[in-house]
Amino acid sequence: MTTATLQPRDAKLYKPEVPPDWCPGCGDYGVLTVLQRAVGELGILNENLMVVSGIGCSSNLPGFFKSYGMHSLHGRSLPVATGCKMANHEMTVIACGGDGDGYGIGQGHFIHSMRRNVNMTYIVMDNEIYGLTTGQTSPTSEPGMKTKSTPFGNPEGQLNPMALALAAGCGFVARGFSGDINHLKSLYTQAIQYPGFALIDVFSPCVTFNKQNTFGWFKERVYKLEDKGHDPSNWTAAMERAKEWGAQIPIGVLYKNPNPRPSIDAEDPALQGAGLATIKKLGLTSEQRKKLIAEYL
Amino acid sequence: MANEIIVGIGGAAGDGGASTGDNLAQTSARQGLHVYVYTSYQSLIRGGHSWIRLRISDTKVTNIGDQVSAMIALNQDSMDRHLQEMKAGAICIYNGDKVKPGKAPEGVQLCPLPVFELAGKDALPIMQNTVALGALVGLLGYDFQALSSVFEHTFKKKPQVVEANVTAAKAGFDFAVKTYKKHGTVLKKTDAKLAMVHGNNILAMGAANAGCKVYCAYPMSPATGILHWMASHGKDLGICVRQVEDEIGVANMAIGAGQMGVRSMCATSGGGFALMTEAIGMAGIMETPVVMINVMRGGPSTGLPTKQEQGDLNQAIGASQGDFPRIIIAPTSIADCYTVMEESFNLAEKYQCPVLVLSDLLMSEGHCTLEASFLDREFKIDRGELILEDDGDKNYYRYKDTPSGISPRVIPGVPNHLYVSATDEHDEDGVTISDVYTDPITRKKMVDKRARKMEGVVKDYTPLKLEGDASSNTVVVTYGSTWGAASEAVERLNKEGVKVAHLSFKYLVPFQEKEAIALLKGKKVIVVEMNKAGQFARHLRAEAGITADANVRKYDGEPFEPKHIVEGIKEVLKGKNLVEVQSLEPGWRTPHPPGPGVLSTGSTH
Numbered sequence: 001m002t003t004a005t006l007q008p009r010d011a012k013l014y015k016p017e018v019p020p021d022w023c024p025g026c027g028d029y030g031v032l033t034v035l036q037r038a039v040g041e042l043g044i045l046n047e048n049l050m051v052v053s054g055i056g057c058s059s060n061l062p063g064f065f066k067s068y069g070m071h072s073l074h075g076r077s078l079p080v081a082t083g084c085k086m087a088n089h090e091m092t093v094i095a096c097g098g099d100g101d102g103y104g105i106g107q108g109h110f111i112h113s114m115r116r117n118v119n120m121t122y123i124v125m126d127n128e129i130y131g132l133t134t135g136q137t138s139p140t141s142e143p144g145m146k147t148k149s150t151p152f153g154n155p156e157g158q159l160n161p162m163a164l165a166l167a168a169g170c171g172f173v174a175r176g177f178s179g180d181i182n183h184l185k186s187l188y189t190q191a192i193q194y195p196g197f198a199l200i201d202v203f204s205p206c207v208t209f210n211k212q213n214t215f216g217w218f219k220e221r222v223y224k225l226e227d228k229g230h231d232p233s234n235w236t237a238a239m240e241r242a243k244e245w246g247a248q249i250p251i252g253v254l255y256k257n258p259n260p261r262p263s264i265d266a267e268d269p270a271l272q273g274a275g276l277a278t279i280k281k282l283g284l285t286s287e288q289r290k291k292l293i294a295e296y297l
Numbered sequence: 298m299a300n301e302i303i304v305g306i307g308g309a310a311g312d313g314g315a316s317t318g319d320n321l322a323q324t325s326a327r328q329g330l331h332v333y334v335y336t337s338y339q340s341l342i343r344g345g346h347s348w349i350r351l352r353i354s355d356t357k358v359t360n361i362g363d364q365v366s367a368m369i370a371l372n373q374d375s376m377d378r379h380l381q382e383m384k385a386g387a388i389c390i391y392n393g394d395k396v397k398p399g400k401a402p403e404g405v406q407l408c409p410l411p412v413f414e415l416a417g418k419d420a421l422p423i424m425q426n427t428v429a430l431g432a433l434v435g436l437l438g439y440d441f442q443a444l445s446s447v448f449e450h451t452f453k454k455k456p457q458v459v460e461a462n463v464t465a466a467k468a469g470f471d472f473a474v475k476t477y478k479k480h481g482t483v484l485k486k487t488d489a490k491l492a493m494v495h496g497n498n499i500l501a502m503g504a505a506n507a508g509c510k511v512y513c514a515y516p517m518s519p520a521t522g523i524l525h526w527m528a529s530h531g532k533d534l535g536i537c538v539r540q541v542e543d544e545i546g547v548a549n550m551a552i553g554a555g556q557m558g559v560r561s562m563c564a565t566s567g568g569g570f571a572l573m574t575e576a577i578g579m580a581g582i583m584e585t586p587v588v589m590i591n592v593m594r595g596g597p598s599t600g601l602p603t604k605q606e607q608g609d610l611n612q613a614i615g616a617s618q619g620d621f622p623r624i625i626i627a628p629t630s631i632a633d634c635y636t637v638m639e640e641s642f643n644l645a646e647k648y649q650c651p652v653l654v655l656s657d658l659l660m661s662e663g664h665c666t667l668e669a670s671f672l673d674r675e676f677k678i679d680r681g682e683l684i685l686e687d688d689g690d691k692n693y694y695r696y697k698d699t700p701s702g703i704s705p706r707v708i709p710g711v712p713n714h715l716y717v718s719a720t721d722e723h724d725e726d727g728v729t730i731s732d733v734y735t736d737p738i739t740r741k742k743m744v745d746k747r748a749r750k751m752e753g754v755v756k757d758y759t760p761l762k763l764e765g766d767a768s769s770n771t772v773v774v775t776y777g778s779t780w781g782a783a784s785e786a787v788e789r790l791n792k793e794g795v796k797v798a799h800l801s802f803k804y805l806v807p808f809q810e811k812e813a814i815a816l817l818k819g820k821k822v823i824v825v826e827m828n829k830a831g832q833f834a835r836h837l838r839a840e841a842g843i844t845a846d847a848n849v850r851k852y853d854g855e856p857f858e859p860k861h862i863v864e865g866i867k868e869v870l871k872g873k874n875l876v877e878v879q880s881l882e883p884g885w886r887t888p889h890p891p892g893p894g895v896l897s898t899g900s901t902h
Binding site for chain 1: 326327490491492493494498502505506507508510511513530531532533534535536537538539541542543545546547549550551552553554555556557558559560561575576579583669672673674675676678680685708709710711712713714715716717718719720721728729732
């Protein structure tokens with residue numbers, strides 16, 4: 001796929017007949033709309049897009065997005081998406097899901113996918129709560145937060161996905177806010193164009209079950225890294241910014257590796273030609289069989 | 298009458314017994330002799346005891362056989378364990394400088410080798426194996442050149458290693474031929490062109506020959522050999538090979554790849570398979586073709602990582618929640634592992650469902666000779682109703698309800714056929730119905746559509762066939778790898794005049810119910826299988842309504858030998874309805890040191 005030469009397309013082309021059924025006011029609407037605009041801006045054809053999600057409110061996104069998609073298992077969007085990319089590396093692969101899906105049950109795949117460095121974009125709609133199961137604490141819930149599963153306050157610590165991603169070797173680490181959609185769009189386009197694994201954690205407030213981390217709460221706290229002169233090529237500076245949580249929370253590109261190492265799909269010897277899924281003649285040639293048999297004679 | 302010999306090579310892990318065995322196997326195969334190898338070993342990298350059994354014959358062999366008649370003891374432990382198993386006519390080769398034989402059973406020829414003198418004082422300790430192998434080959438009446446050519450092949454990049462091995466082997470060969478009596482069994486060369494293969498290699502090569510393009514795995518014994526083969530050959534063959542963080546990731550990655558339209562596969566053993574189970578249901582509801590191999594070992598839990606069992610049938614049948622179509626196949630031999638790969642990928646794509654292959658340690662880690670011509674065969678590739686290019690259809694429904702239940706499958710990337718596959722229940726267009734208030738009509742339609750696909754599968758199977766004395770009123774029933782030992786047991790019983798037939802099952806789900814009933818109804822059915830609970834006997838009862846009259850079971854970790862089944866069936870014919878057999882030779886017994894919490898008198902901790 002050559003994104004550089006493609007013509008921008010209307011975001012409407014990525015809207016299917018099925019409308020989203022999230023709660024009115026949910027942050028995920030912004031995430032979806034911006035994604036449709038971003039892929040339109042990059043001119044990626046619908047049939048060249050594979051959107052893979054896990055399970056949860058936000059993981060319903062592929063059903064509301066006109067492309068090829070898989071609405072897979074809870075926590076498993078990343079290995080499924082990796083399989084998709086290996087099978088056809090010419091497609092643009094976007095994985096998405098929530099904080100429970102990606103940072104809770106899917107945590108192992110999250111770390112290893114960044115280490116593996118597959119060329120794909122991973123959007124986490126982070127609302128600091130389990131919404132679809134009606135409001136339990138999540139890995140990104142703040143300590144002390146009262147939820148249905150922590151009626152006396154969350155006794156556990158809060159996961160820092162940004163610091164974790166940086167430590168795991170992720171080459172593109174960004175954070176967005178679904179309350180600032182123009183800013184978010186630029187993160188998406190940069191992430192999709194980044195030649196490796198790109199993570200965008202998007203604050204996408206749950207209006208029904210998280211009464212603590214609301215749109216207003218985030219609006220008061222988020223600031224743009226680019227306004228503060230942050231250098232996204234500086235890993236150490238990114239780690240410092242990643243630690244910020246409280247009165248000031250940064251959004252924008254925390255880290256973008258200026259010398260990205262080649263992604264695993266770019267290096268895999270089997271993926272140097274056309275997408276494997278498009279190969280029509282299957283099976284070994286007689287010559288290949290004879291060579292293999294010779295090893296056993 | 299076949300001429301055959303069973304050789305045992307005993308040593309500690311790290312002693313080089315495995316390569317000695319490989320060299321003997323290869324040497325035999327190059328003489329056109331058929332070989333079947335099984336190694337009994339511990340879950341240890343160094344030390345312990347490892348016992349490699351090679352059955353070598355001038356006709357085809359299907360199993361490990363019963364009685365070792367020649368052995369190489371690489372250390373004292375091997376000598377102490379196995380010498381008493383030898384019967385008259387056997388030979389026992391060992392390093393006379395290091396190993397003391399004890400009293401040999403009557404008629405067993407002890408063949409000590411002065412290794413220090415034969416190999417030279419500067420030789421590496423490992424050279425004792427080569428000297429012993431040279432001696433054995435001499436006493437078996439092989440041409441020396443057959444062995445030296447194997448060294449030349451194995452070490453072709455290291456001429457000095459070839460020379461050292463050939464010299465040591467020749468010294469052993471000449472000394473033994475001059476000093477000892479040849480083994481009573483003479484194995485004559487045949488013209489067969491034979492390849493010496495491991496079951497795992499054959500599963501992997503079979504997958505490659507069937508067009509597998511993505512392979513994912515997490516290391517787990519005894520399935521790891523498939524990963525090693527794929528990793529070393531993937532580059533040449535254009536197969537994308539990924540080692541993944543866990544088997545959950547493995548299964549999901551393989552399914553993601555299968556969804557995109559490549560033939561994809563993963564393999565593991567029972568514990569890893571347990572982690573894959575949720576994903577199997579995903580392949581079921583998304584109707585994604587994928588081939589998943591479970592190489593069974595002794596369970597439950599970590600169980601016996603290096604031992605044989607057929608105990609994961611229940612797990613495969615019950616893997617993942619809900620009802621969905623799946624196909625379960627258990628290859629019956631190492632050769633069949635090859636054919637099963639051809640069938641599995643075709644069935645997975647034709648019926649758009651997961652195909653679960655139940656191999657086991659005996660087949661996967663066992664190795665045997667196969668005709669080279671058998672391997673050099675182009676597989677039939679049937680991709681089913683697959684759409685690889687835009688056909689102009691503007692109303693494509695991925696999950697269209699069709700008479701066969703099979704919906705034509707478009708691979709992602711094709712224009713104008715967009716769809717999203719969901720693990721949620723969905724309609725014909727793939728739109729989930731889980732969020733609507735209720736939709737019993739669509740739900741039932743989609744469950745029925747998927748289930749209907751399975752009606753066609755049995756027609757694609759090779760029909761069941763009775764082996765042995767087909768007119769007999771008694772039928773021995775096996776599944777999977779037990780075919781080998783059981784077919785020989787039935788053949789022996791028939792020769793003794795015992796009327797008994799053999800029915801071997803390979804296709805487990807969906808089951809050949811009608812054929813099974815036609816062949817077994819009214820007969821005395823004896824199910825022979827390698828687990829405690831009688832998982833296959835239960836399956837036969839559940840699927841065909843046939844209750845076994847008697848069962849012969851083994852679950853001690855070591856595979857069936859034909860004699861176990863012969864004895865078991867004789868017990869049954871005397872009136873027993875359950876015979877649980879065990880390997881009892883001294884070599885199978887291991888004294889265990891007292892562990893923590895076990896008080897041994899007089900000791901201090």
